[in-house]
Every structure is written in structure tokens, then in C-alpha cells.
Amino acid sequence: MADTQGRHKLLVVGGGVAGLEIATLLGRRWRKAGAQAPQVSLLDRDFAHVWKPMLHTIAAGTRDISQQQTTYVAQAHDSGFSYQPGEMCGLSRATREILIAPMLAPDGRLLVPARRLPYDTLIMALGSQANDFGTPGVAEHCMCIDSRQQADAFNREIRLRILQCLAQDTALSIAIVGGGATGVELAAELVQLMQTAVAYGAAGLEARISITLIESGPRLLAAFPQDISAATQARLASLGVVVKTATRVSAATADGFVLGDGSVLPASLRVWAAGVKAPDFLAQIDGLETRPGNQLVVRPSLQTTEDPAIFALGDCASLSLPGAARPLPPTAQVAHQQAQHLVRHLPAFITRGKPLPDFVYRDFGALVSLGEYDAYGSLGKFGLLKDVTFKGRLAQLSHVMLYRTHQARLHGFWRGSLLWWIDFLNSRLRASIRLD
Incomplete structure (x- = not known):
């Protein structure tokens, strides 16, 4: 037509x-x-x-x-x-x-x-x-971050919960279901949020907030090499995140998660980041x-x-x-x-009317970022250094470059570069977390 x-x-x-x-x-x-x-x-x-x-x-x-x-x-x-x-x-x-x-x-x-x-x-x-696989209570009692609107809604909620936690001297327990990249990276960013808030004067906040990451499989980041999974879990544990692998969630409630063995994990804020x-x-x-x-x-x-x-x-x-x-x-x-x-x-x-050729996929590896704390990457199955893993500043820079390359495709090289420069200036001039 x-x-x-x-x-x-x-x-x-x-x-x-x-x-x-x-x-x-x-x-x-x-x-x-x-x-x-x-x-x-x-x-x-x-x-x-x-x-x-x-x-x-x-x-x-x-x-x-x-x-x-x-x-x-x-x-x-x-x-x-x-x-x-x-x-x-x-x-x-x-x-x-x-x-x-x-x-x-x-x-x-x-x-x-x-x-x-x-x-x-x-x-x-x-x-x-996210895919809740029909798990009872997830739609009613859990938040997701699959879209811009959901991420913004979660941010509004976490700021309200932190304010409530500080004003009433109560505990805030956060449980994230899903040990893929989304769940892992969210856990690290929440630690960064908490520690930065403490630096801004929220004294005692670290003692009141707990973060638990739940994964049904035997390890985090199942799509990554084993050494990255192990290093990520150890780093999260060092940041105070409680990691539970081989743990199935059978239901979500207003007070937490019911686990596969019948026990209950209390959680005042519940996030579902499992499945696709x-x-x-x-x-x-x-x-x-x-x-x-x-x-x-x-x-x-x-x-x-x-x-x-x-x-x-x-x-x-x-x-x-x-x-x-x-x-x-x-x-x-x-x-x-x-x-x-x-x-x-x-x-x-x-x-x-020319027929399309077949799509050819090149696996360039994968990256996972733990905020300002660390990052890990693998070079995948393509190139001379296939299956090589790396960490630290090189992995963090690689993760940043993925985003900057995406911006350059949308806005052009010069405008994309200007956006990068503006982000750099804002990181020096503005608060490092959202405080409004």
C-alpha cells in the first residue's frame, strides 16, 4: 500500500x-x-x-x-x-x-x-x-524496571522509602529476583546510592538498608563465563549484598517472597528482574x-x-x-x-525488490558493570582473543564506550561527543545521585 x-x-x-x-x-x-x-x-x-x-x-x-x-x-x-x-x-x-x-x-x-x-x-x-512465569503475587507486589517509566517510578519509590527510613528510624529491606545483568547491576547501583546518600549526610543509612539478590540457577550471570560469575558474586558480597543462588521464588506477597522450600524472605521493597x-x-x-x-x-x-x-x-x-x-x-x-x-x-x-541476505551474528562478548566499584567483560567467540575475560578500568571504559557509540549513532559524532562532554561537566558540578 x-x-x-x-x-x-x-x-x-x-x-x-x-x-x-x-x-x-x-x-x-x-x-x-x-x-x-x-x-x-x-x-x-x-x-x-x-x-x-x-x-x-x-x-x-x-x-x-x-x-x-x-x-x-x-x-x-x-x-x-x-x-x-x-x-x-x-x-x-x-x-x-x-x-x-x-x-x-x-x-x-x-x-x-x-x-x-x-x-x-x-x-x-x-x-x-521481565517474565514472572506465572508466579503468584508478582504482578501485584513487585516492581520492574523494563522501561523508562518503570525505572523512573522505581526511583521515586526508593527515594520515598529512604526518606521514611531516615525519618522514622526504620529498616528498609530490598529483595531483587533475577541474577542476570539487570539484577546484578541494580544491586550494585543501590549500594552506590546508599553510600553516596551517607556521604551527603544520611548518617546510619547503611545499617538500616539491606539488599538481597535471589537467583534460581546455580550461579549469577549464567550467560557469562564462570570466572566472571564467581568474581561478581564475591564483589557484591564485599559490598554487603546478600546473594542467594539455587533459590526458587514460589510466590510474592506484600511482605516479601515465599521461597521454594516454604520459608519466607521478608522484603519491604520487591523487584522482579528475572526472565525475558x-x-x-x-x-x-x-x-x-x-x-x-x-x-x-x-x-x-x-x-x-x-x-x-x-x-x-x-x-x-x-x-x-x-x-x-x-x-x-x-x-x-x-x-x-x-x-x-x-x-x-x-x-x-x-x-x-532485492532479496535480503542472511543476517550474520558476531559474538563480541559481554560486559557487566557494578557501578563505580568494578566491571567485568568477556571477548566472546569472535576474534583472535576469543573467550578472554578482563575486569577493572578497561571493562568500565568498554561499558562506557558502548553507550557513547549508541549516542553517536543517534546524534552524529560531534553532537554525541558534546553530550559526553556535558555529562562529564555535570558529574563535576551536580550531585552524583538524584536528591530532589
């Missing part, structure tokens, strides 16, 4: 790492090509983008959300695509339209009624969320093939198995490469590489 001027409609759903990079880079390319170039649109339910691996710092308040977010309206204006606010809730392949849920105000007022958006080519980059699944509405979406975690099954070209006009990538896609024992992991590295693949090859597919 094309508009009256014959412009091809490329619709990207999801403004995360992959979706925003595609909309930005293709928007810039086609803006220079004139009025007959394809039209790029981006749909997202939020109004700003935050690099997902940074959400735990927003949640803890060790990073300022206003400095680290990219508003979609401004990015669309600068990059030549159009931004559409809203949340996708369905799909009509017959008419090539997506269904968008009504937009409601916090008090329940209807702001924008349900509507539809047409597409000629659809890219699903919806990301993922794509949005639930994808499980039954107009005949497209999905996996149990709601992921859309795609071919090596990143086209869905049932519709070549629909692509999926990142956390909401399931791609099993030839010879691989399992699908690619839901990481920012995979999402970025898939986005770059589509940026390179979609123009020829859309304008000339």
Missing part, C-alpha cells in the same frame, strides 16, 4: 536500541532523496528513549533521567522520520495495518481513541519485559509464528516466517542460526547488529 504520491510506508514499532537506530539512520538517508523516497514512521508508547542497559542507573538515581533520555519528537525532527505516540495491540495483515490501543490519561480519561496505522513494510522492534518475554499480545497476532516467550519466529533475513513484509528483530524476535543449539540471546548487542543489517539492506529491498 502506498499513499497518493506513491511513497512507500516503512513503519517501525518500538523505539528501543534497534527501532530508534533504524528510524534515525533510514530517515536521514531518505530525507535527502526527495519527495518520492520511502516514508519512515516510528511508533512507541513512551515519549522518550533511554538506552535499556542504563535503566538500572535511572532506577537507582545514580544517573539523571533528564540528561540520558532522547525525546522522540526532537529525534524525529532532526532525523527525517515521523513519530507516532501509542501502543500497538494488534495487526491486520489483510489490510496491512497495525491496531493501536486507546491512549488514556493517568486518571483514566480518554485522550486518543483506538486507531490504525497503515504500512507497506513493518518492522517489529518491541523489545522485551516479548509483549503478550504477540502470542496471538494474525497468524504469525511465535515461540512460548511470545517472540516472533524469523528467517535469517529477519523476515517473519509467515509474511515477508513483516520483519522482527531484537528481544521480540527468535532467530536460530544454522548450527546453533539455541536462538540468539535477547541482548542489546544482537539488537544493534540486526538493526545495522536492516539499515544496510532494506533500501534495496524496498526500492528495487
Whole structure:
């Protein structure tokens, strides 16, 4: 379907790492090509983008959300695509339209009624969320940090709890379920928040706050090499975090977690950071093939198995490469590489009908940062130094460079560099934690 001027409609759903990079880079390319170039649109339910691996710092308040977010309206204006606010809730392949849920105000007022958006080519980059695996009480009693809004809500709550803890001389017990990168990094950032608050005058806070990290598997960071898992657990323990591995949570309550052995772990603030699944509405979406975690099954070209006009990538896609024992992991590295693949090859597919080559994944390793305390990395399976692990300042710098590279892709080299310089100045001039 094309508009009256014959412009091809490329619709990207999801403004995360992959979706925003595609909309930005293709928007810039086609803006220079004139009025007959394809039209790029981006749909997202939020109004700003935050690099997902940074959400735990927003949640803890060790990073300022206003400095680290990219508003979609401004990015669309600068990059030549159009931004559409809203949340996708369905799909009509017959008419090539997506269904968008009504937009409601916090008090329940209807702001924008349900509507539809047409597409000629659809890219699903919806990301993922924590998976509670049907555990009773999680939805009612736990907080998550899967989005900018959730991270900001958690930060507001943790600041209120700390104020209450100090004013009433009470204890604050925080329990995090999930020993992957999100849970591990959040635990370290909360320690940094606590210690910085003490430096600002919150005397005795360390004695009143306890942090527990719960992992159902035998070790933390199961996707990392064994030595990184062991070093991370030891470092967290040295910071005062209680780590419980091989511990299953059977239920969440208003007072804590019920563990698999029937014991109860008290926790006044509960965070669920375990498991990964794509949005639930994808499980039954107009005949497209999905996996149990709601992921859309795609071919090596990143086209869905049932519709070549629909692509999926990142956390909401399931791609099993030839010879691989399992699908690619839901990481920012995979999402970025898939986005770059589509940026390179979609123009020829859309304008000339040229088939897309198969996606080739290169495992450059993984990084985990424990805030200002330490960082660990592995070089993965690619290159001459494959499987090498490293730690300390080199790992911290590598983690920083991942984010700065992402900023440079969105804003260009010079503007990205300026943002880095502004962050450096703010770190010297402003409070190192959120105090408002």
C-alpha cells in the first residue's frame, strides 16, 4: 500500500536500541532523496528513549533521567522520520495495518481513541519485559524496571522509602529476583546510592538498608563465563549484598517472597528482574509464528516466517542460526547488529525488490558493570582473543564506550561527543545521585 504520491510506508514499532537506530539512520538517508523516497514512521508508547542497559542507573538515581533520555519528537525532527505516540495491540495483515490501543490519561480519561496505522513494510522492534512465569503475587507486589517509566517510578519509590527510613528510624529491606545483568547491576547501583546518600549526610543509612539478590540457577550471570560469575558474586558480597543462588521464588506477597522450600524472605521493597518475554499480545497476532516467550519466529533475513513484509528483530524476535543449539540471546548487542543489517539492506529491498541476505551474528562478548566499584567483560567467540575475560578500568571504559557509540549513532559524532562532554561537566558540578 502506498499513499497518493506513491511513497512507500516503512513503519517501525518500538523505539528501543534497534527501532530508534533504524528510524534515525533510514530517515536521514531518505530525507535527502526527495519527495518520492520511502516514508519512515516510528511508533512507541513512551515519549522518550533511554538506552535499556542504563535503566538500572535511572532506577537507582545514580544517573539523571533528564540528561540520558532522547525525546522522540526532537529525534524525529532532526532525523527525517515521523513519530507516532501509542501502543500497538494488534495487526491486520489483510489490510496491512497495525491496531493501536486507546491512549488514556493517568486518571483514566480518554485522550486518543483506538486507531490504525497503515504500512507497506513493518518492522517489529518491541523489545522485551521481565517474565514472572506465572508466579503468584508478582504482578501485584513487585516492581520492574523494563522501561523508562518503570525505572523512573522505581526511583521515586526508593527515594520515598529512604526518606521514611531516615525519618522514622526504620529498616528498609530490598529483595531483587533475577541474577542476570539487570539484577546484578541494580544491586550494585543501590549500594552506590546508599553510600553516596551517607556521604551527603544520611548518617546510619547503611545499617538500616539491606539488599538481597535471589537467583534460581546455580550461579549469577549464567550467560557469562564462570570466572566472571564467581568474581561478581564475591564483589557484591564485599559490598554487603546478600546473594542467594539455587533459590526458587514460589510466590510474592506484600511482605516479601515465599521461597521454594516454604520459608519466607521478608522484603519491604520487591523487584522482579528475572526472565525475558516479548509483549503478550504477540502470542496471538494474525497468524504469525511465535515461540512460548511470545517472540516472533524469523528467517535469517529477519523476515517473519509467515509474511515477508513483516520483519522482527531484537528481544521480540527468535532467530536460530544454522548450527546453533539455541536462538540468539535477547541482548542489546544482537539488537544493534540486526538493526545495522536492516539499515544496510532494506533500501534495496524496498526500492528495487532485492532479496535480503542472511543476517550474520558476531559474538563480541559481554560486559557487566557494578557501578563505580568494578566491571567485568568477556571477548566472546569472535576474534583472535576469543573467550578472554578482563575486569577493572578497561571493562568500565568498554561499558562506557558502548553507550557513547549508541549516542553517536543517534546524534552524529560531534553532537554525541558534546553530550559526553556535558555529562562529564555535570558529574563535576551536580550531585552524583538524584536528591530532589
